[in-house]
């Protein structure tokens with residue numbers, strides 16, 4: 072919006088002052104005045120005490136009262152110390168060229184008109200002393216200027232005092248200008264009737280406090296004031312305008328506080344102020360106080376609060392609205408070219424546009440009532456703008472904080488009340504900050520960091536509620552949302568730049584800390600697709616979207632970007648993060664999730680890394696649970712507790728390696744590379760049905776543990792490596808209490824359960840018919856003593872044990888019969904085999920032993936027959952089994 076148009080006030084004011092220099096000069100001496108304005112006939116002077124106008128003897132020279140085009144001077148002469156009242160009686164009828172009402176001493180002269188009509192060219196009430204005009208009842212008092220400088224003057228000269236009153240149905244009409252305090256003091260009260268100032272054009276209108284040192288006062292409690300041109304409340308002097316009762320003030324332009332530096336005031340308690348043109352509060356120092364009534368401004372520019380001209384440095388404007396209605400059809404600017412202040416504690420304030428901080432700082436304080444902006448509320452258009460909301464309601468189509476002019480600084484502070492906008496930009500092209508400590512804030516589309524690379528937008532939220540449909544933090548420029556309290560609800564939240572920073576993209580960051588609640592109903596994208604950061608150190612964070620395109624995305628773009636850098640980073644160190652649906656880390660740009668604390672719960676599938684971008688989940692503390700995890704990037708857990716459903720992927724997995732314990736529990740696992748390092752535990756949860764897990768490359772170091780419970784594991788590692796992991800867990804105590812590759816079921820009951828392994832490249836495993844491919848190693852939970860891994864412990868296990876390396880002292884595998892993991896097959900393995908399970912009739916294939924287990928299908932020999940077994944019989948047994 073342009074401020075230029077409003078400067079015509081200033082120009083107009085200067086013209087007005089120039090055109091009246093002649094009047095000011097004339098005021099120096101009555102003699103000079105009597106000849107300088109127009110062509111006059113006879114000058115008549117009142118030369119009596121109080122009396123009637125029509126009495127001839129009251130006038131000097133003889134022949135009065137004044138006739139057509141004469142001039143009348145009403146004075147209280149040196150001989151009349153008392154006040155004089157000249158009554159315009161029923162016989163009076165004056166058609167004057169000029170009327171002067173003044174005393175030449177301390178007395179006051181009054182002309183009282185209660186009937187009839189009086190016509191004059193212009194009129195001076197209080198020339199150098201005191202004068203009064205009283206219009207009561209149904210009278211007509213008409214002034215028609217003879218020259219362009221004519222007018223109605225109340226208090227013409229410095230030190231003079233002129234007053235007028237209009238009441239009843241009196242009608243005062245002035246075809247020129249009216250001056251309340253030209254160089255003196257002017258005072259007009261209106262309780263009824265009409266006051267029409269019909270002159271139009273620049274330099275004309277109604278002036279209160281015209282010259283420096285003058286003062287003008289207008290008090291309207293009824294009736295109507297109609298100014299065809301502008302009303303100047305304080306032109307170069309000081310003025311007070313009071314509008315109350317059922318009074319009406321119509322004007323084509325209003326200026327409160329003119330060229331002077333003393334404060335002028337418009338005080339409106341009720342009634343109607345209808346301004347068809349622009350309005351400026353504080354061209355010098357001005358204030359408008361509205362406590363009621365209807366105030367409309369129809370000019371093409373609107374209302375400017377603080378619009379200093381040559382003295383802008385010392386100028387300011389203040390508007391206080393506590394009741395009634397203020398309606399501006401164009402713009403309302405707080406801080407035009409000098410500082411402006413708008414204080415609204417009540418009433419309604421309606422405008423098409425609102426600017427707070429134009430070319431000068433502006434402050435809008437809203438503590439009550441309704442502020443309704445049909446188009447744009449701009450806080451800081453070109454310099455500093457501050458909006459402080461302590462209450463009330465602010466409704467706008469668009470809200471901009473920190474305008475498009477470089478260097479402007481906008482701040483919106485909300486502690487109570489409500490503000491709503493369809494579009495809101497914080498730091499649009501400059502610096503914008505929104506501070507919310509309370510209240511309610513709702514936005515359809517919210518952008519921090521605006522749409523320009525120069526913008527910096529910050530939102531500091533410590534209380535209240537914020538509801539947003541679509542929110543983007545740092546699309547271009549820089550955006551930061553810091554939430555330490557309150558409830559923030561958003562349908563779609565995107566954090567980060569729309570392009571890489573080197574290509575002009577923005578930086579977005581969001582921090583959530585203790586006491587804050589963030590609820591995302593559909594989608595949250597950190598890195599959208601670039602340079603997004605989310606730091607959660609506390610608070611509650613829930614993401615409810617459950618469709619495939621909703622949920623939490625870190626490094627994300629709906630377009631086909633394929634850049635595995637500068638994506639999103641989520642850091643969780645405290646509080647709770649609940650994702651009802653899917654979560655993707657590294658989708659179309661790289662994604663990183665760092666968890667050092669807090670609770671991270673995902674009801675849907677977690678994807679780490681994708682076909683287009685890298686993903687990394689690093690966990691050092693806290694808890695993390697997910698329905699399932701697909702890891703095509705890297706999952707590194709050095710601390711904390713994680714619980715997954717199925718855990719699949721081709722990425723890297725590291726559990727442990729930190730100072731504290733790290734525990735990952737899964738329902739099943741299919742991974743390429745798994746490392747369980749010191750202090751790490753990777754456990755497959757015990758389940759009713761046995762599942763087959765795989766870790767193509769399994770590495771267990773230090774005191775790391777992989778717990779298979781009742782399940783199987785397939786790996787491509789060397790059998791000796793796997794056996795070493797198993798032997799470590801088995802320990803010399805034969806109780807599976809050590810680190811390595813273990814089973815919680817075996818550890819809980821080592822006499823009953825154990826872990827077995829079979830290599831697909833091992834003859835003894837092939838002979839036993841175990842389903843494992845060459846180059847692979849199968850590990851599974853078994854009943855203790857199940858040498859051939861068929862589920863039961865019987866005579867065939869003895870033949871398995873005795874059939875290969877029994878007592879040869881050669882390195883042996885489990886299926887060779889080294890059931891106690893001491894490296895060889897000997898009597899102690901036989902003791903292990905012949906423990907609690909031998910010939911018990913139980914079959915264990917991973918499912919819990921019980922009624923559902925199938926009965927043993929093989930009739931087993933009596934234990935006593937083992938004594939008959941000879942070493943020579945073993946090869947036969949083995950061959951027989953191969954044929955089976």
Ligand SMILES: [Ca+2]
Nearest residue numbers: 857861863868
């Ligand atoms: Ca067996």
Ligand SMILES: [Ca+2]
Nearest residue numbers: 889893895900
């Ligand atoms: Ca052994």
